[in-house]
Amino acid sequence: MQAWNHFLLVQEHELGTDTVNRWLRTLKVVRFDACNLYLEAKDSFQANWFEEHLRKKIRNNFVNNNNTPIHIHLSVASKEKTPSRRRNKSEPAPAYTMRFDELDPSCNLDTFLVTEKNLIVHKLFSKTSGKDGEPEIAIFNPIYIHGPMGSGKTHLLMAAAQELNKHNLKSLYIRAETFTDHVINAIRAGEMHLFRNTYRNADVLLIDGVHLFSRKGATQEELFHTFNTLHLAGKQIILSSLCPPSELQAIEARLISRFEWGIVLPLEVADKPQRQRIMQQRLDMMNCQLHQKVQDFLLETFVSTTSSLCRAVEALILRSHMHGKNSVPTHLITVIWAKETLKDLIEEELKAEITTGKIVQSTAEYYGIRSEDILGKAQSRDCTLPRQIAMFLCRDLLKMPYMRIGDLFERDHSTVMSSVKQVGKSLEDDSNEIVPAVQVIRKKIRQS
Secondary structure, three states: OHHHHHHHHHHHHHHOHHHHHHHOOOOEEEEEOOOEEEEEEOOHHHHHHHHHHOHHHHHHHOEOOOOOEOEEEEEEOOOOOOOOOOOOOOOOOOOOOOOOOOOOOOOOOOOOOOOOOOHHHHHHHHHHHOOOOOOOOOOOOOEEEEOOOOOOHHHHHHHHHHHHHHOOOOEEEEEHHHHHHHHHHHHHHOOHHHHHHHHHOOOEEEEEOHHHHOOOHHHHHHHHHHHHHHHHOOOEEEEEEOOOHHHOOOOOHHHHHHHOOOEEEEOOOOOHHHHHHHHHHHHHHOOOOOOHHHHHHHHHHOOOOHHHHHHHHHHHHHHOOOOHHHOOOHHHOOHHHHHHHOHHHHHHHHHHOOOHHHHHHHHHHHHOOOHHHHHOOOOOHHHHHHHHHHHHHHHHHHOOOHHHHHHHHOOOHHHHHHHHHHHHHHHHOOOOOHHHHHHHHHHHHHHO
16 A cells, blocks of 8 residues: 555654564555555554554544545454454445454463462463363353452453353453443344344353443343343353442342352452562563663552553553664663653553542541541531532542442432532632642642
8 A cells, every 4th residue: 555655654764664664564454445544463562552653643644645534443463353344335334233342362361470369260260261171161150250450350351251262162251331332322223132142142251340330220131131141051151340249339139149149259459579570471571671670660650550560561662662763772771761751651640549538538637537527427517528628539530420429428419519519619719718728638649
């Protein structure tokens, strides 16, 4: 394709020939037309580099002879992947389609860090996925794993799905948000039969993040019947959540009881030595080296989840190749260079460390009261104003939905909306009482 070749030549001047040859010319051209170019990356690492550094340039500078933008569609090579048939322009667009979440090839059982605390979970998933032989379906059904962000839930579910696919089993990995989208769109399109046929004919259903079904009535109804159909047919169901079934909020009791039918297993966030090993695994996969001081900086900075740590490592390596002839060899990267290069991710990490507990505790400390006073029923001004500020900060710093804030403070969402609006107006009016309080509390939250 002439436009693509010309674009690559331009990038050679900006990025350097070595960078273009390594990251761009190795992309496989699958097919193209006047306004579309379909490329295939050899792995997710190459795809991430493309999305991070080339997508914005393409949107502005990649056009055909008529100066019409050419859209690039990027996919990752996969043995399980089958090319989709091109639709003739005369054919009507399908009324309802379901797009499923892609599996990350790097999330497999070999790359999962096994410790004494998660050894049982890993062994169970190895048997269920067929890692050590033929899959042993329905050893426990369902399998329900729970733990905080960064404990490895998504990694395990993706690993199991990929192993099952190798055994010609129809495994369906889906994030809870995607499942909800499928339900809503099927209802709107009148295509519930297609939705049900797809989900209820799976050999294994893996749903990531069932706590997100809270307050979603239609989604819970469909999940209930899908669960029953698969379970009666002896098909494996694997679920993950931030909390055990007994602590799920606004989830129907009949679903919670089914989640407890099989086995419920906890996962814990890796400690520093374990995170060090995870980082080293990722560096080995990329065949890169980092100075120990840089590794220590990454470990001390990206502490919210192991995913954020791995993302930072990958971004640092990727961005070190973004300077053409001036690219920095990974073993020569310094802490100062890493800080400057990853400043956007560092800012995200600071935000990720903020929790509702920190917000409530910092607000209570500022006003000299207890956290229980803010979360309680007291209606005195000594408690109502701090409560309103805490609600505002939950909305402002964490972007929490009003209903979730209402659940935390045991208040109706309309009360939360009113409190947030009131504090926001006081800040705009430069209230002598509210402005300094919010400023100091924000600082306490970030320092805690």
